[in-house]
Amino acid sequence: MEVDAKRIGTLVFGKPLLRDREEEEVRGYRNALSEIHERSVSLAVSEKAIKQLHALTRGDFWDAGVYKAQPSDIIEKLPDGRSRIRFRTVPPDLTAPYMDELVRLWEAGLRERWLPPPILLAAFNLDFLCIHPFRDGNGRVSRLLLLLQTYHCGMEVGRYISLERLIEKHKEGYYESLRRSSENWHEGKHDPWPYIHFLLATLREAYQELERRVGETVSPRGAKAEQIRQAILKFETEFRLIDVEQRCPGVGRDWIRRVLSQLRKEGTLACTGKGPAARWRRNQ
Secondary structure: OOOOHHHHHHHHHOOOOOOOHHHHHHHHHHHHHHHHHHHHHHOOOOHHHHHHHHHHHHOOOOOOOOOOOOOOOEEEEOOOOOEEEEEOOOOHHHHHHHHHHHHHHHHHHHHHOOOOHHHHHHHHHHHHHHHOOOOOOHHHHHHHHHHHHHHHOOOOHHHOOOHHHHHHHOHHHHHHHHHHHHOOOOOOOOOOHHHHHHHHHHHHHHHHHHHHHHHOOOOOOOHHHHHHHHHHHOOOOOEOHHHHHHHOOOOOHHHHHHHHHHHHHHOOEEEEOOHHHOEEEEOO
C-alpha cells in the first residue's frame, strides 16, 4: 500500500476528501489503532472485534469485515515470472469454525495460563495468519491484533513504540520466520518457534527502545508518578509489581515500571529476580 508522502499528515490528522482506495485504507488503519489504544483491555479479542478491525481498515470496500468466500492461497512469484502456491490457507467453508476455535483457545490459554502470555499471543498470531480469514488485509489485522493482545497481557509498550514499524524494519526476518513456521501447519506438525522467537524479539526491541527514550528524559513526574511513588513507599515488606497495580487502579504497568526503575536508581529500592515475579523491597 503506497500513498504520497506529502499527504500522510493530512490523511492522519485532517479530514479531506480521500483521493483513492489506498488513502482510505490509511485513514481506516489510523482509526483502528485509535480504537485499540482508547479501549485497550475493554475491547475483547473476539470474532466480532476482529471483523470490526478489518472493516475499519477496508473502509467501504465490499469485503470489509467479511470472511473470505473464495480460496485465498499465498502465491509466490518466481524469478522467471512463473507463480506457485507457497501456502494453502484454510478453505472458506472452514474459516468460521477455525476462527471460533482460535478465539476460544486464546481465552482459555490466557485464563488458565497454559503458556506465558507473550508466547500465547505469538502462537495466536501465527495461527491467524495461517487461517487467513479475509480475502485481503490479513497482515494488517494480524498486527492490530498483536497490539490489542499486548494490552491484554499487561504490556503497554505498543502505546509508545510502533510494533508495526519494528516488524516492517525486519520484514525479511518476519517473512522467513513465517515461512518456516507455517510448513506442515495443516498436519499439526509445524514448528511455531521461528515465528514466536521473531515476535518476542520484536517486543524486546520495543522495550529497549522505550527504555532508551525514557533514559533520555527527566525523571517521571506528575500526579500519576507521585501516586505510584507514594503507594510503593507504604510497603513495609517485599512486594511485586502486581501488588503496586492493585494499589494504583487505572495506572498502566509501564508507568509503574518507570517509577520502580527510578527509585532503584536513587537507591530507595532493591530488586531480586526479573519480570513480573521480581521481588522489590525498600532499602534501610
